[in-house]
Amino acid sequence: MSQIDMKDRFYYNKDFLSSSSGRSLRILSEYYGPLQRLERNNISETIVFFGSARLISQKSAQNALDNFSNNNEKKLRQLKMDLKMSRYYEDARYLANKFTAWSKNLKDSKHRYIICSGGGPGIMEAANRGASEADGINVGLTISLPYEASGNKWISEDLNMKFHYFFMRKFWFLYLAKALIVWPGGFGTLDELMEVLTLIQTKKIKTQLPIVLYGKEFWENVVNWDYMVEIGTISPEDLDLFHISDDIEDTFQFVTNFINENALKGPNF
Numbered sequence: 001m002s003q004i005d006m007k008d009r010f011y012y013n014k015d016f017l018s019s020s021s022g023r024s025l026r027i028l029s030e031y032y033g034p035l036q037r038l039e040r041n042n043i044s045e046t047i048v049f050f051g052s053a054r055l056i057s058q059k060s061a062q063n064a065l066d067n068f069s070n071n072n073e074k075k076l077r078q079l080k081m082d083l084k085m086s087r088y089y090e091d092a093r094y095l096a097n098k099f100t101a102w103s104k105n106l107k108d109s110k111h112r113y114i115i116c117s118g119g120g121p122g123i124m125e126a127a128n129r130g131a132s133e134a135d136g137i138n139v140g141l142t143i144s145l146p147y148e149a150s151g152n153k154w155i156s157e158d159l160n161m162k163f164h165y166f167f168m169r170k171f172w173f174l175y176l177a178k179a180l181i182v183w184p185g186g187f188g189t190l191d192e193l194m195e196v197l198t199l200i201q202t203k204k205i206k207t208q209l210p211i212v213l214y215g216k217e218f219w220e221n222v223v224n225w226d227y228m229v230e231i232g233t234i235s236p237e238d239l240d241l242f243h244i245s246d247d248i249e250d251t252f253q254f255v256t257n258f259i260n261e262n263a264l265k266g267p268n269f
Helices: 003-008 020-040 058-066 073-104 123-133 166-175 187-201 216-222 225-230 236-241 248-262
Strands: 046-050 114-117 139-143 160-163 177-182 211-214 243-245
Touching (some): 020 160, 046 123, 073 114, 073 211, 160 166, 166 187, 177 187, 187 236, 211 248, 225 236
Parallel strands (some): 046 114, 139 160
Protein backbone atom coordinates (compact mmCIF):
# COMPACT_ATOMS: atom_id res chain seq x y z
CA MET A 1 0.00 0.00 0.00
CA SER A 2 1.41 3.39 -0.96
CA GLN A 3 1.89 6.23 1.53
CA ILE A 4 -0.86 8.17 -0.27
CA ASP A 5 -3.29 5.28 0.10
CA MET A 6 -2.46 4.93 3.79
CA LYS A 7 -3.08 8.63 4.44
CA ASP A 8 -6.50 8.33 2.83
CA ARG A 9 -7.65 5.64 5.28
CA PHE A 10 -9.03 6.67 8.66
CA TYR A 11 -7.56 3.68 10.47
CA TYR A 12 -4.05 4.93 9.60
CA ASN A 13 -4.83 8.55 10.46
CA LYS A 14 -3.27 9.41 13.83
CA ASP A 15 -5.20 12.67 14.11
CA PHE A 16 -8.48 10.79 13.75
CA LEU A 17 -7.49 7.91 16.07
CA SER A 18 -6.41 10.32 18.82
CA SER A 19 -9.52 12.49 18.49
CA SER A 20 -12.75 12.24 20.46
CA SER A 21 -14.35 10.63 17.39
CA GLY A 22 -11.80 7.81 17.57
CA ARG A 23 -12.32 7.11 21.28
CA SER A 24 -14.45 4.01 20.77
CA LEU A 25 -11.73 2.51 18.57
CA ARG A 26 -9.08 3.23 21.19
CA ILE A 27 -11.21 1.51 23.84
CA LEU A 28 -11.77 -1.49 21.56
CA SER A 29 -8.03 -1.72 20.90
CA GLU A 30 -7.49 -2.06 24.67
CA TYR A 31 -9.90 -5.00 24.61
CA TYR A 32 -8.85 -6.88 21.48
CA GLY A 33 -5.11 -6.18 21.78
CA PRO A 34 -4.67 -7.79 25.23
CA LEU A 35 -7.10 -10.59 24.27
CA GLN A 36 -4.93 -11.44 21.27
CA ARG A 37 -1.76 -11.56 23.36
CA LEU A 38 -3.29 -13.65 26.14
CA GLU A 39 -4.68 -16.12 23.63
CA ARG A 40 -1.37 -16.18 21.75
CA ASN A 41 0.36 -17.15 25.01
CA ASN A 42 -2.34 -19.71 25.85
CA ILE A 43 -3.19 -18.11 29.22
CA SER A 44 -6.51 -19.22 30.69
CA GLU A 45 -6.39 -17.88 34.29
CA THR A 46 -4.37 -15.45 36.39
CA ILE A 47 -3.52 -14.75 40.02
CA VAL A 48 -3.45 -10.98 40.50
CA PHE A 49 -1.22 -9.03 42.88
CA PHE A 50 -2.27 -5.48 43.86
CA GLY A 51 -0.05 -3.26 46.02
CA SER A 52 2.07 -0.18 46.48
CA ALA A 53 4.48 1.02 43.80
CA ARG A 54 6.62 2.61 46.53
CA LEU A 55 7.83 -0.44 48.44
CA ILE A 56 11.38 -1.57 47.71
CA SER A 57 13.43 -4.71 48.21
CA GLN A 58 15.03 -5.45 51.53
CA LYS A 59 18.50 -5.14 50.00
CA SER A 60 17.74 -1.70 48.54
CA ALA A 61 16.17 -0.50 51.79
CA GLN A 62 19.09 -1.73 53.89
CA ASN A 63 21.64 -0.15 51.54
CA ALA A 64 19.83 3.19 51.67
CA LEU A 65 19.80 3.11 55.47
CA ASP A 66 23.45 2.03 55.73
CA ASN A 67 24.55 4.85 53.41
CA PHE A 68 22.53 7.56 55.16
CA SER A 69 24.85 10.02 56.84
CA ASN A 70 23.11 13.35 57.60
CA ASN A 71 21.04 14.57 60.56
CA ASN A 72 17.63 14.71 58.87
CA GLU A 73 15.47 12.87 61.41
CA LYS A 74 12.41 12.82 59.15
CA LYS A 75 14.40 11.18 56.36
CA LEU A 76 15.93 8.70 58.80
CA ARG A 77 12.49 7.68 60.06
CA GLN A 78 11.33 7.16 56.48
CA LEU A 79 14.35 4.98 55.67
CA LYS A 80 13.68 2.85 58.75
CA MET A 81 10.04 2.53 57.70
CA ASP A 82 11.13 1.58 54.17
CA LEU A 83 13.19 -1.24 55.65
CA LYS A 84 10.27 -2.42 57.79
CA MET A 85 7.87 -2.34 54.84
CA SER A 86 10.36 -4.12 52.57
CA ARG A 87 9.22 -7.41 54.11
CA TYR A 88 6.10 -7.12 51.94
CA TYR A 89 8.21 -6.82 48.79
CA GLU A 90 10.12 -9.96 49.76
CA ASP A 91 6.97 -11.85 50.75
CA ALA A 92 5.27 -10.92 47.46
CA ARG A 93 8.34 -12.05 45.53
CA TYR A 94 8.46 -15.37 47.38
CA LEU A 95 4.72 -15.99 47.13
CA ALA A 96 4.65 -15.26 43.38
CA ASN A 97 7.53 -17.70 42.97
CA LYS A 98 5.63 -20.33 44.96
CA PHE A 99 2.40 -19.88 42.96
CA THR A 100 4.36 -20.10 39.71
CA ALA A 101 6.08 -23.34 40.71
CA TRP A 102 2.66 -24.77 41.66
CA SER A 103 1.13 -23.63 38.37
CA LYS A 104 3.91 -25.15 36.29
CA ASN A 105 3.28 -28.54 37.90
CA LEU A 106 -0.37 -28.60 36.80
CA LYS A 107 -0.95 -31.02 33.94
CA ASP A 108 -2.75 -28.89 31.39
CA SER A 109 -2.29 -27.73 27.82
CA LYS A 110 -2.87 -24.11 28.87
CA HIS A 111 -0.90 -21.73 31.07
CA ARG A 112 -3.02 -21.60 34.21
CA TYR A 113 -2.99 -19.29 37.24
CA ILE A 114 -0.29 -17.04 35.82
CA ILE A 115 0.98 -14.16 37.97
CA CYS A 116 -0.41 -10.80 36.85
CA SER A 117 0.43 -7.37 38.25
CA GLY A 118 0.10 -3.71 37.35
CA GLY A 119 3.58 -3.91 35.85
CA GLY A 120 5.12 -1.05 37.79
CA PRO A 121 7.70 -0.95 40.60
CA GLY A 122 7.17 -1.99 44.23
CA ILE A 123 4.83 -4.91 44.92
CA MET A 124 4.12 -5.18 41.20
CA GLU A 125 7.80 -5.64 40.44
CA ALA A 126 8.14 -8.16 43.27
CA ALA A 127 5.28 -10.25 41.83
CA ASN A 128 6.69 -10.28 38.29
CA ARG A 129 10.18 -10.89 39.64
CA GLY A 130 9.16 -13.88 41.74
CA ALA A 131 7.37 -15.46 38.80
CA SER A 132 10.29 -14.80 36.47
CA GLU A 133 12.78 -16.27 38.96
CA ALA A 134 10.68 -19.46 38.92
CA ASP A 135 11.11 -19.52 35.11
CA GLY A 136 7.43 -18.77 34.59
CA ILE A 137 5.70 -16.41 32.22
CA ASN A 138 3.92 -13.49 33.87
CA VAL A 139 1.73 -10.53 32.92
CA GLY A 140 2.17 -6.80 33.49
CA LEU A 141 -0.79 -4.50 32.83
CA THR A 142 0.93 -1.14 32.86
CA ILE A 143 -0.53 2.33 32.51
CA SER A 144 0.90 5.70 31.53
CA LEU A 145 1.30 7.86 34.63
CA PRO A 146 3.30 11.07 35.07
CA TYR A 147 5.01 9.97 38.30
CA GLU A 148 5.45 6.21 38.01
CA ALA A 149 7.69 4.07 35.83
CA SER A 150 5.84 1.33 34.00
CA GLY A 151 6.94 -1.94 32.54
CA ASN A 152 9.42 -3.42 35.05
CA LYS A 153 12.12 -5.65 33.58
CA TRP A 154 10.70 -8.89 34.99
CA ILE A 155 7.52 -8.97 32.87
CA SER A 156 7.43 -11.54 30.04
CA GLU A 157 8.15 -9.61 26.85
CA ASP A 158 4.94 -10.33 24.95
CA LEU A 159 2.83 -9.83 28.07
CA ASN A 160 3.93 -6.28 28.93
CA MET A 161 0.77 -4.42 27.95
CA LYS A 162 0.39 -0.67 28.35
CA PHE A 163 -3.03 0.93 28.83
CA HIS A 164 -4.35 4.46 28.57
CA TYR A 165 -7.76 3.80 30.15
CA PHE A 166 -7.89 2.77 33.80
CA PHE A 167 -11.24 1.03 33.35
CA MET A 168 -9.92 -1.22 30.57
CA ARG A 169 -6.89 -2.09 32.68
CA LYS A 170 -9.22 -3.00 35.56
CA PHE A 171 -11.29 -5.16 33.21
CA TRP A 172 -8.22 -7.21 32.34
CA PHE A 173 -7.18 -7.51 35.96
CA LEU A 174 -10.48 -9.25 36.69
CA TYR A 175 -11.45 -11.03 33.46
CA LEU A 176 -9.22 -14.08 34.03
CA ALA A 177 -8.43 -13.63 37.74
CA LYS A 178 -8.96 -16.68 39.93
CA ALA A 179 -7.40 -15.13 43.03
CA LEU A 180 -6.36 -11.68 44.23
CA ILE A 181 -3.63 -10.93 46.75
CA VAL A 182 -3.88 -7.33 47.97
CA TRP A 183 -0.80 -5.91 49.67
CA PRO A 184 -0.27 -2.64 51.55
CA GLY A 185 -0.72 0.28 49.19
CA GLY A 186 -2.14 3.71 48.59
CA PHE A 187 -5.16 5.17 46.80
CA GLY A 188 -4.73 2.98 43.71
CA THR A 189 -4.57 -0.24 45.73
CA LEU A 190 -7.61 0.74 47.82
CA ASP A 191 -9.52 1.70 44.67
CA GLU A 192 -8.78 -1.67 43.05
CA LEU A 193 -9.72 -3.60 46.20
CA MET A 194 -12.99 -1.77 46.81
CA GLU A 195 -14.08 -2.15 43.20
CA VAL A 196 -13.42 -5.90 43.29
CA LEU A 197 -15.34 -6.30 46.56
CA THR A 198 -18.24 -4.25 45.15
CA LEU A 199 -18.41 -6.33 41.96
CA ILE A 200 -18.47 -9.58 43.93
CA GLN A 201 -20.89 -8.25 46.57
CA THR A 202 -23.32 -7.11 43.86
CA LYS A 203 -22.88 -10.34 41.83
CA LYS A 204 -21.51 -8.52 38.80
CA ILE A 205 -18.76 -11.10 39.14
CA LYS A 206 -20.77 -14.23 39.77
CA THR A 207 -17.76 -16.38 40.66
CA GLN A 208 -16.64 -16.29 44.28
CA LEU A 209 -12.91 -15.57 44.23
CA PRO A 210 -10.35 -16.03 46.99
CA ILE A 211 -9.21 -12.56 48.06
CA VAL A 212 -6.37 -12.22 50.55
CA LEU A 213 -5.54 -8.95 52.28
CA TYR A 214 -1.90 -9.49 53.12
CA GLY A 215 -0.47 -7.65 56.12
CA LYS A 216 -2.68 -7.67 59.23
CA GLU A 217 -1.10 -4.60 60.81
CA PHE A 218 -1.68 -2.54 57.68
CA TRP A 219 -5.24 -3.62 56.93
CA GLU A 220 -6.47 -3.47 60.53
CA ASN A 221 -5.18 0.11 60.81
CA VAL A 222 -6.30 1.36 57.40
CA VAL A 223 -9.86 -0.03 57.28
CA ASN A 224 -12.07 -0.59 60.33
CA TRP A 225 -14.22 -3.39 58.89
CA ASP A 226 -15.94 -4.15 62.21
CA TYR A 227 -17.03 -0.52 62.56
CA MET A 228 -18.54 -0.64 59.07
CA VAL A 229 -20.58 -3.69 60.17
CA GLU A 230 -21.52 -1.98 63.46
CA ILE A 231 -22.96 1.10 61.76
CA GLY A 232 -24.67 -0.95 59.07
CA THR A 233 -22.80 0.19 55.94
CA ILE A 234 -21.84 -3.42 55.18
CA SER A 235 -23.33 -6.72 56.32
CA PRO A 236 -21.56 -9.20 58.64
CA GLU A 237 -21.42 -11.74 55.81
CA ASP A 238 -19.52 -9.23 53.66
CA LEU A 239 -16.50 -9.93 55.86
CA ASP A 240 -16.47 -13.42 54.34
CA LEU A 241 -15.53 -11.92 50.96
CA PHE A 242 -11.87 -11.75 51.99
CA HIS A 243 -9.27 -13.38 54.18
CA ILE A 244 -6.69 -11.37 56.14
CA SER A 245 -3.30 -13.04 56.44
CA ASP A 246 0.24 -12.31 57.53
CA ASP A 247 1.81 -15.56 56.44
CA ILE A 248 3.02 -16.86 53.07
CA GLU A 249 2.10 -20.48 53.66
CA ASP A 250 -1.36 -19.60 55.00
CA THR A 251 -2.02 -17.44 51.93
CA PHE A 252 -0.76 -20.10 49.53
CA GLN A 253 -2.89 -22.83 51.10
CA PHE A 254 -5.99 -20.62 51.31
CA VAL A 255 -5.79 -19.71 47.61
CA THR A 256 -4.83 -23.11 46.18
CA ASN A 257 -7.39 -24.98 48.32
CA PHE A 258 -10.11 -22.53 47.27
CA ILE A 259 -9.21 -22.90 43.58
CA ASN A 260 -9.10 -26.69 43.79
CA GLU A 261 -12.30 -27.07 45.84
CA ASN A 262 -14.30 -24.75 43.59
CA ALA A 263 -12.73 -25.85 40.28
CA LEU A 264 -12.16 -22.23 39.27
CA LYS A 265 -11.41 -21.81 35.60
CA GLY A 266 -12.15 -19.57 32.61
CA PRO A 267 -13.32 -15.94 32.35
CA ASN A 268 -15.35 -14.26 35.10
CA PHE A 269 -17.71 -12.30 32.83
